[in-house]
Amino acid sequence: MDERAMAGRADAGAKRDWRFAPSLLASLPPAELAARKAALRRLAAAHLPGAARAPDYDPLPVILPGALARRLGAALCRRAALLGVMIDDLYGQRQCLADGTVPAPALFSAAEWLRPMVSEAPLSAPRLVLYAADLALDVAGGAVVLRDHVDNVPGLGHAIALRRFISAAMPELLRSLTLASRQPLIERWREEIDHWAGGGPVALLESEDDDGADAALLARVLGALRLRPADLDCFGEAPEFRTLAGTETVRLLIRRMPATAIDPLEQGGAPASGVAGVFGAIRRGRLAMLNAPGTGVIAAPGVAEGVEGAIAALHRARFGEALALHRAATAVLPFAPLAPEAGASEPGTAPFVLRLFALHCGAAGWVALPGGLGLALGPDGRTQMKDVFVLDHGEDGAAPEDMAPEVVARAGGGRARAATSVLPSRVADDLFWLGRAVERLEAAARLGALALDTLAEASALPHEQHQRGLLAFCLAHQRLISPDLAGRHVAARQLRDSLTGGAVLGVPIGMVRRLLAATSDRFSATMLTTIEAALERVMAAREGGMAALVPASLALAASFAGVIGEDAAQDGAFLFAELGRRLERLFTLSGSFAILLGGAPTRLAPGIRLAVALIDAAMICEQRYGGVPEAAVALRLLLGDLAYPRSLGFQAAALAAGFARLDATAEREEARAIGLALEDASTRMAPGAALAAVEARAAGLCERLTGRLFAPPASRQHRDGAAPP
Template identity: 30%
Template sequence: MASAVADTGFDAAAIAAHWLTAYRAATPANDVLYAAGLDDPAWNAALGELAERTGDDLTAARERAQRHAEDIGTGFRIAGEGEERPWPLSPVPLLIAKREWDGIVAGIAQRANLLESVIADCYGAQTLVRGGSLPATLLTGSPYFLRPMMGLEPPGGCHLHFVAFDLCRGPTGEWRVLADHLRAPAGAGYALENRLAMARMLGGLQNRLNIERHAPFFAAFREGVAARCRRTDPRIALLTPGRFNPSYAEQAHLARYLGFLLVEGGDLAVLDDRLYLRTIAGLKRVDALWRRVDPRLIDPLAFDSHSAIGVPGLIDAMAQGEVVIANSPGSGLMEAPAFAAFLPRLCTRLTGESLKLANIATWWCGQPRECAEVAADLDNMVIAPAFGVATNVLGDGAAMLGSRMSAEMRAALLADFERRPQDYVGQEVVHLSTMPVVADGNLAARPFTLRVFAARAADGHWHVLPGGFAQIGEHPDARAAVMGEGNWSADVVIHGDKAVAPVTLLQPSDTTQLRRNPGTLPSRVADNLFWLGRYLERGEALLGVVRALLGHSISADSGAALAGDTVRRLVGLLVSAGAAPAPDSLSRADLTRFAEAAMDSADDWRGVRAINRQARAIGAVSRDRLSADMIRLLDAPYPVRGSALDRAGSLQRRYSALAGQSAEHMGRTDAWRFHDLGRRVERALTTLSALQALAHPQATSDDLSALLDLADSQISYRQRYLTGMARVPVLDLIALDPGNPRGVAFQVAAIGAHLAALPVLSDDGIAEPQQALAAELTAMVATAQAATLDLDALFAMGRTLGDLSEAVARRYFLHGSEPLRAAGLVVG
């Protein structure tokens, strides 16, 4: 601390003590920081570290934490919204001592084992129902009870692999369970990202507090899933609903961190009761899925026949033991709040123990006595749907405080109790403990809940993530029922007296089999990266035409006008590309409006803005394949200020940065090959279009100069030829010179090299269609002569390029059932 004082000119310890004293003076006694006391070494260390980093400016600390979260790429989406929001991270972590945490861990492990036993019985012998411990209505009335799972023993013998629980800390410090998350528990990725951000924010805290690390938990989960697969070196995938899922960013981060393939239902196919991934090299076996898709949608043959995101036959493959699904479909049955009313008795019956972590008190209204108690005490209850879905009165399924119900709603609820009491539960109103958060430049107390995660390890035991994440209420009201959107999150730090050994998911170097093949590339991913390359090149080409229209790069006067015929041909390039409708005239004003339309066109035109939107959408589903810097460039706001020429220049610099990212930072894998292949195909096509428009037999100096601008070859040409503009030398440089990186010949050579390196489906040595077309195109360019190169030859090259692009799509971007019928199919 002394070094910080010397270097920065302030006393971090004094600042932390001031924060602590001021906070305690305005905070209730049930607050976690208040309860710890003024002399607690952990909280003093955390606040001191924060003061060392940011001084006494807590607003700056909050902004800094948020920047770290955004740099990592953390984001989430509210259902119904198209754009992601940044993940809200508080700079103040929640501190829990190891002794207290050990009690939580024991309670979580007990609860996870109890839920596993009840789920297994519900889908098996159903002794709990037959013995009267569970009402049959809890099964038959629940939308999450999946009858096709009856009698199906999951591979490895367990339904649950990864679970989450929402906990609350009561006014006297006791921990209780608010909710169970079993269907597709979300949030572990956010807990991991919170820890990464806070490690940057408060880097010295790890060693000062001996903080428990997250890596062993994720390693245990990965090993636990692998241990239940039949193959010793299994292929594991994370099944996502896609980029519009609220937690897609988290899923992509987890897949990358764990080394799982990020797949969608369309990437998968079942053949002979085995699950396969559609890849550029054929079908590849998948042994396990970490499911983040609604279980009712994962197999249209077994559950919802209208599902378009599932995998037909997946449950059959699971039934045969050929694929592990974590968690097993139907396990969400136990999420229903109605079950919470029965868990205490079930725990005693099945384990001989009481619950170590109690539920919040719950009364299921499907029982007459309990329903009467709830009706008589509405003002002191939270009313919630018994099965987590909408009811006649509660509408969208949200819980509601009885004391806040209008007279009309109260009457409607009591009437519905008479008709369908089984649809409701009453729960006690929980008053939460508070923790510090930065608000209005000060530390302020806000209520919080804690989401805790547990994973089944290879030995079958539960490992609990040391920390999870805290969700912090936006308002001081400490009732759990009012927690909702707009909350903050905080890292949760488990600290102790013993040093924590550094742990990583990386295996020891002497036990890891070396590999230079980066792994399997799904066809969908190859398709996305190919079109990302094409869209980026297409946008850059359109910007080049806009800039040529609005200002000539060689002229000393950047606003000098081109000849009318040249302008007309440039306009034709934009019109033929579908960027904008033709202008009324070639006046400067009309051309400016036309250029602006080509940049900012509406959805029914394929202008720069629309192309930019397409590229951004592909980036959104490629988070596990692209760097954070590349994602940020794709997500950058579209420029709206300045002249059209200024904005075109700004966008073109952004496209250049994206090209640099792909050229210098993407590994030379098949993923990069498809991205670069898309770039080369599009650049060759747009260059050929420019050649056909501007290199005609009667081309003028303006035509040729504009063509050199579009091909970014002005300097090359003028260094090589000092006699002025001539058609044949320009044609040779742009169409046929293999050393010009912006020319057609260079693109054709790169296309051929990529297709020669990509996998083929047979080993007979005969070229596949896309390779044959590349060879044909190479021959067309190699045998052409600039002096005799006419428009028909240029058109033929463009047509062959188009055929080649379609052949690439047919070969590698397989859709529907086609890969199951393809001759020479590779299965591995």
């Protein structure tokens, strides 16, 4: 039994449209379908940077005739409403316990029963706002519920976003069908959550185990932030998170983590696993959490059965008819076609369940999403997600959503959407270190390349030995070679051998990879692709040793600088990556210059030549001065020239400007002071000590920045006072 026949029996009037899918299937050969499937997944992966893996999408949709979708949607909304009534009763009067509908032992022993969430006063938002049900359709067009999703509701992001990917990968499919739009509902729901958010940001609260792809897609649809528990503190009445501009209060969290570990203060567990104080904020109406913690209890074993009986009775009492969507422990699943994987010769079929979603829209009540997800069990045992098309005209020509009249803007046109251009400190921290890592890679590549160039024609002449010694000290200082190799009489061959393979760049390359993955959702797909492509070239160049790695690393650094220069990283992210770059450049160059320029004034010339080469300033020297200038002029260029982007003074000035944007007054003043110290050093003929001091101050600046603006230290939990010690 496939969905075409099933829908055909349910709504004969829709057969004309319903049979479109087979004709499409017939028009696309298996190899082409397999290619489309691969393209769909590539497309999704490109839009889901940082996801553990690309979602298992299938390009062939489940198609629901309008009348069937309308009927299922209405039943779904009624079921959601009644489940909401039961949740309110359990966390309020508990009449269902008194009348024996729900067995007390089952309720009280359920892990999902959260006593701290019992509250006589209503919460600031309904407890149940997001609902989904996994349905098994039957041959008569009816359906039974195999599972209620009343706690976390997985798949909503996929359900909404998959259409866009399908339209790109299967354009002919959408050209020939008119589908019910989900946009009115999404817009309406966004208005509602803005209302619950009280004008503040809307945020998803995620755990490490969350489906990052689903969360990312949902966050984009809602314009929401993605936060983890460690981002939030509950200092006062509501949780806050650190941003560029200080702290931002959150009044609405869309919960993506299990309810059993949200508030370590009231639930126990590791403080980092949740947000201490968040239950109190919910109880006092200072925070809306969607869904409220504890809603999952109505699906707990032993409770669910009682709830099912109760909502059936409620349904009959309210509507005078039997519950249209009821639970079944098992059901015979219908089959849906599956596009072939690459290499397969024919499309397959697989049993599937239909996941439909309903959203609570405040005064408008529950509204079903026109569409959903088809979850088919692929031949490899993995679940493949299919879009659910709801045809926009059925037998009666009506729109499929019976909610359509209700989906109107809130009175007064709704609130202005809150600005969500805030950057959680964790993300800022990662971006800052990404900037540092890219710069560290570039600095290591430049220093390594300079060393290899210098060593290429090594001789025993004293000045060349001196240069070799200086470079060896620099390399050791930057931890690119063993300290044992640092010394004035180091053999050129030893240095070359330690650098040629390029292993010295392994650490910064690894850092860039890790941090890019951690921050990838801050970049647009195009910009991320640019950086990732450059990074892939670096990875590929590893086999070619330092000679191949240097140009690839410099190209990566240039790509990164270009991308953040285009402000691809949103919401101030650019600023943190830029601060990271400038601070790292100040730190590493001041350290290297302290060595290169640390000799006596009479022996500065070799070091200056190396310093000029290190920052790639030979060309500007040639243009301005006809070659490497005398020491005083060169020091001015290297240390104090605010117009030259590779000078140390430029880095200090850029840092001061960045800190000013952050209102980080103390850090700005320190950057200015470093700039003044560099200006002073640029006038001395022995600036080594001053530069070493600058290096130390740059390190201190990094520590201060980390402590003041970035992620707070971990908390600890205690329970005291009961038992005598």
